[in-house]
Amino acid sequence: MMTLRRFRTLADSYGADLRRWPERARRQALTLLDSSAEAQAIIGRAGELDEAIAAAGTARLERLWRGESTATALHRLHDNVAAHIGPSSSEAASARDQMRPGAPERNRSPAIRYQPRRVGWVGLATAAGVAVLAGLALGILYSPSPPAAQEDLTALLQPAPLQVLTDSQ
Amino acid sequence: MDCEAATDGPDSRTDDVSDAELLARSAGGDRRAFDRIVARYGPLALRLAARIAPDRHSAEDVAQEALVRIWHRAGDFDARRARFTTWLYRIVVNLCIDLRRRPRAVQLPEHFDTVDPATGAEEGLEHDERRSALAGAMEGLTDAQRAALALVYDEGLSGAEAAQVLGVTAKAVERLLARARAHLRERLLVDRGDAEAPT
Numbered sequence: 001m002m003t004l005r006r007f008r009t010l011a012d013s014y015g016a017d018l019r020r021w022p023e024r025a026r027r028q029a030l031t032l033l034d035s036s037a038e039a040q041a042i043i044g045r046a047g048e049l050d051e052a053i054a055a056a057g058t059a060r061l062e063r064l065w066r067g068e069s070t071a072t073a074l075h076r077l078h079d080n081v082a083a084h085i086g087p088s089s090s091e092a093a094s095a096r097d098q099m100r101p102g103a104p105e106r107n108r109s110p111a112i113r114y115q116p117r118r119v120g121w122v123g124l125a126t127a128a129g130v131a132v133l134a135g136l137a138l139g140i141l142y143s144p145s146p147p148a149a150q151e152d153l154t155a156l157l158q159p160a161p162l163q164v165l166t167d168s169q
Numbered sequence: 170m171d172c173e174a175a176t177d178g179p180d181s182r183t184d185d186v187s188d189a190e191l192l193a194r195s196a197g198g199d200r201r202a203f204d205r206i207v208a209r210y211g212p213l214a215l216r217l218a219a220r221i222a223p224d225r226h227s228a229e230d231v232a233q234e235a236l237v238r239i240w241h242r243a244g245d246f247d248a249r250r251a252r253f254t255t256w257l258y259r260i261v262v263n264l265c266i267d268l269r270r271r272p273r274a275v276q277l278p279e280h281f282d283t284v285d286p287a288t289g290a291e292e293g294l295e296h297d298e299r300r301s302a303l304a305g306a307m308e309g310l311t312d313a314q315r316a317a318l319a320l321v322y323d324e325g326l327s328g329a330e331a332a333q334v335l336g337v338t339a340k341a342v343e344r345l346l347a348r349a350r351a352h353l354r355e356r357l358l359v360d361r362g363d364a365e366a367p368t
Contacts, residue, residue: 009343009347010343012346012347012350012351013328013342013343013344013346013347013350014321014328014343014346015322015350020321020322020325020327020328022327022328022329022339023327048358049350049353049354049357049358052303052353052357052358053318053322053350053353053357054322055303055357056303056304056306056307056353056357057220057307057318057322057323058303059300059301059303059304059307060303060304060307060308061219061220062300062304063300063301063304064219064224064225064228065219065225068225070212073215073229074211074212074215076229077207077211077214077215077229077232077233077236078204078207078208078211080229080233081207081211081233081236081237081240082200082204082207084233084237085200085203085237085240085241087200
């Protein structure tokens with residue numbers, strides 16, 4: 001049998017809604033409520049305070065979220081969390097797999113194939129090499145027949161004399 | 170913002186993948202799985218943080234930090250030991266309590282100097298004062314008292330479940346609730362002349 005004192009203690013903590021009370025105390029509380037006017041008065045006063053607490057909680061939230069909507073705050077939360085946790089490691093692992101030599105080209109996503117810095121350096125190096133080779137080839141084609149002594153690798157690497165100067169000599 | 174109307178996420182009723190499975194996938198780096206966790210539990214994290222934290226920015230910071238921590242520690246979750254919500258509640262509550270310990274710049278509430286054109290100046294002032302008094306009564310509680318109220322009264326946890334979240338005994342939760350109610354009775358019912366009565 002629950003004492004009135006225990007009943008008051010639980011009402012002081014959990015209020016008038018018996019669903020909040022510890023499960024094993026509910027049945028005894030209901031029994032006491034049926035028979036005790038004092039218990040009913042306690043629950044009545046607890047109910048008034050419950051309503052005041054609910055109103056205070058609502059007022060506090062209204063002040064906290066003034067002018068804000070649920071959807072906006074939740075979208076912001078979602079975006080901020082996404083920004084903090086960065087890209088998916090599974091996506092990163094997939095990207096690494098795609099970069100393996102021999103990985104089929106058709107499976108490579110554009111984002112993975114696009115390597116601006118690497119392609120830039122490779123492109124520059126290739127262009128420079130082509131330019132050097134082209135220069136050498138032109139030099140060989142348009143230079144006068146060199147003396148036999150100059151027909152070595154060192155001579156080939158020298159700049160070719162301009163034709164107009166050669167003619168004027 | 171109608172936090173009370175917020176559900177546990179738009180997918181929570183139609184999404185049949187368990188929290189444990191989504192967290193296991195998240196632990197493996199699956200961002201899409203974690204997106205679903207955020208969709209399910211972001212509203213809950215924000216709602217609870219708003220009940221405890223001193224202002225909106227703090228509440229949003231706490232909710233965000235809680236979810237980021239869960240992402241980083243998703244592999245630690247063990248569904249056999251606790252429900253995911255218990256873990257999330259605990260992180261949010263602890264972050265809110267830690268928040269008070271850090272020095273923070275004082276922030277004025279947004280729209281603090283605007284007048285609502287829908288009501289007369291005097292009526293608006295009275296209304297604001299009344300709402301401010303109600304809200305101010307909650308501010309007089311400690312974070313632990315506000316957390317206990319939020320968990321038991323708003324989130325519907327039992328005293329034992331709230332005790333697990335707060336890391337205290339069920340008796341300690343009862344005491345937190347009783348002190349919170351005693352404070353609020355003094356602040357909220359004093360004008361009605363029944364503040365002396367218990368409960």
